[in-house]
Amino acid sequence: MLPQAVRGEGVYLWDAEGKRYLDFSGQAAVNFIGHGVPEISAAVAEQASQLEFVHSSQFSTPIAEEYAKELLEFAGEHFRGGCVYFTCGGSEAVETSLKLARQYQVEVGQAQRYHMLSRTQSYHGSTLGALAVSGNARRREMYLPLVREFTHVGIPYCYRCVYNCIDGCAQCGEKYAGELEKAIELSEGEAAAFILEPVSGATLGAAVPTARYMQAVAEICQRNGVLLIADEVMTGMGRTGRNFAVDHWGVAPDILVAAKGLSSGYAPLGAVIANKKVVDAIANGTGTFLHGFTYNAHPLSVAAGKAVLRYLKTHDLVHAADSNHPGTAGQNMETALARLLDLSVVGDVRGIGLLWGVEFVAEKTTKTPFFADLNFAGRVGAAARNRGLLVYPMQGSVNGHSGDHLLLAPPAVITTKQIDTAVATLREAIEEVR
Numbered sequence: 179m180l181p182q183a184v185r186g187e188g189v190y191l192w193d194a195e196g197k198r199y200l201d202f203s204g205q206a207a208v209n210f211i212g213h214g215v216p217e218i219s220a221a222v223a224e225q226a227s228q229l230e231f232v233h234s235s236q237f238s239t240p241i242a243e244e245y246a247k248e249l250l251e252f253a254g255e256h257f258r259g260g261c262v263y264f265t266c267g268g269s270e271a272v273e274t275s276l277k278l279a280r281q282y283q284v285e286v287g288q289a290q291r292y293h294m295l296s297r298t299q300s301y302h303g304s305t306l307g308a309l310a311v312s313g314n315a316r317r318r319e320m321y322l323p324l325v326r327e328f329t330h331v332g333i334p335y336c337y338r339c340v341y342n343c344i345d346g347c348a349q350c351g352e353k354y355a356g357e358l359e360k361a362i363e364l365s366e367g368e369a370a371a372f373i374l375e376p377v378s379g380a381t382l383g384a385a386v387p388t389a390r391y392m393q394a395v396a397e398i399c400q401r402n403g404v405l406l407i408a409d410e411v412m413t414g415m416g417r418t419g420r421n422f423a424v425d426h427w428g429v430a431p432d433i434l435v436a437a438k439g440l441s442s443g444y445a446p447l448g449a450v451i452a453n454k455k456v457v458d459a460i461a462n463g464t465g466t467f468l469h470g471f472t473y474n475a476h477p478l479s480v481a482a483g484k485a486v487l488r489y490l491k492t493h494d495l496v497h498a499a500d501s502n503h504p505g506t507a508g509q510n511m512e513t514a515l516a517r518l519l520d521l522s523v524v525g526d527v528r529g530i531g532l533l534w535g536v537e538f539v540a541e542k543t544t545k546t547p548f549f550a551d552l553n554f555a556g557r558v559g560a561a562a563r564n565r566g567l568l569v570y571p572m573q574g575s576v577n578g579h580s581g582d583h584l585l586l587a588p589p590a591v592i593t594t595k596q597i598d599t600a601v602a603t604l605r606e607a608i609e610e611v612r
């Protein structure tokens with residue numbers, strides 16, 4: 179049985195028994211600003227005291243309008259003239275982005291385009307449309323008969339590169355991008371959009387692409403009239419040390435999807451941020467996006483999101499997450515986690531900003547994974563939890579089933595001392611299990 183959580187403050191959570199946990203997982207990479215920030219609960223309470231809810235078919239609200247403007251600005255100049263669509267979480271936002279991409283193609287006279295291309299070893303959510311574009315084998319297998327499937331192309335995962343490169347995927351980014359071009363060609367003019375996680379989240383554990391790959395993918399989409407959707411549910415809102423992870427490579431997707439860090443978990447919230455091209459196509463066409471959930475732009479959720487955005491700007495938390503800057507939490511994570519590489523079962527430490535993966539192997543030189551039944555990552559997660567440390571264990575990095583890794587994504591307010599303590603505790607947990 180799971181413990182009952184009762185309180186949070188900064189990087190810590192407490193259960194009903196009074197046990198304290200250091201949250202090195204950010205609760206599935208959700209919490210970015212720290213737990214228990216009073217300004218956020220105050221903003222939500224203030225909104226609740228004024229107006230709890232209106233339906234988006236009858237009203238907009240000042241708070242949603244102001245927040246949308248701020249988010250567009252945060253997303254950068256490529257989104258000037260764009261629009262934001264608020265949902266209650268990541269899966270709803272991904273569904274929204276897929277339907278928006280389809281409607282865009284219809285509005286611009288490309289009604290034959292409906293294929294939603296995506297990547298193997300990816301995760302975009304648990305609703306059926308999001309599951310269809312996800313590649314995460316374990317999470318989708320049972321539901322496959324229910325989903326409409328399109329092509330999944332390969333994903334650059336440098337530790338186990340299928341092109342067997344020896345230069346950190348410096349050259350093979352173009353080969354992976356070439357797979358996308360081929361898939362578009364094979365769709366015979368029916369490809370509508372390509373969705374990707376700029377940095378892989380839970381499925382591969384923070385596999386970071388090369389600039390060449392990201393730029394080639396963006397260029398291929400643009401050249402072929404295919405919309406590029408960046409699913410930044412996990413990587414957006416500062417998590418990787420940039421406002422959105424695509425900013426690392428100067429790539430401008432047509433649609434950005436955000437959730438998790440958007441509200442840091444203070445209320446259920448997701449957002450689809452569309453560029454002017456997409457918005458204009460609908461505005462100048464039928465004029466209405468044919469889609470909606472009852473709780474679109476819920477006033478309490480957008481109040482939480484708006485307060486979180488203000489908080490992360492005021493406290494310079496995107497900079498804190500930047501692992502390219504000396505002395506930041508991001509760089510301290512990188513340095514501290516690299517120490518784990520001396521353990522015989524730690525094959526790879528990868529990541530960027532405050533999103534890191536630690537991959538376990540039974541044998542280092544051959545990169546042989548543990549037998550899936552051993553549940554190595556799950557056991558490390560349990561041993562860490564016993565010691566008061568929370569991590570996010572996953573399996574399937576090698577082929578969807580075997581391959582064990584941890585995802586680590588602490589709040590950006592984590593101190594150097596807390597990082598060192600967490601990594602020392604993680605070492606003990608790994609040593610206990612191996």
Ligand SMILES: Cc1ncc(COP(=O)(O)O)c(C=O)c1O
Binds near residue numbers: 206268270272411437
């Ligand atoms: C990249 C990505 N997209 C979409 C989702 C789905 O978001 P939610 O669980 O809020 O529906 C997740 C959740 O982990 C995710 O990591």
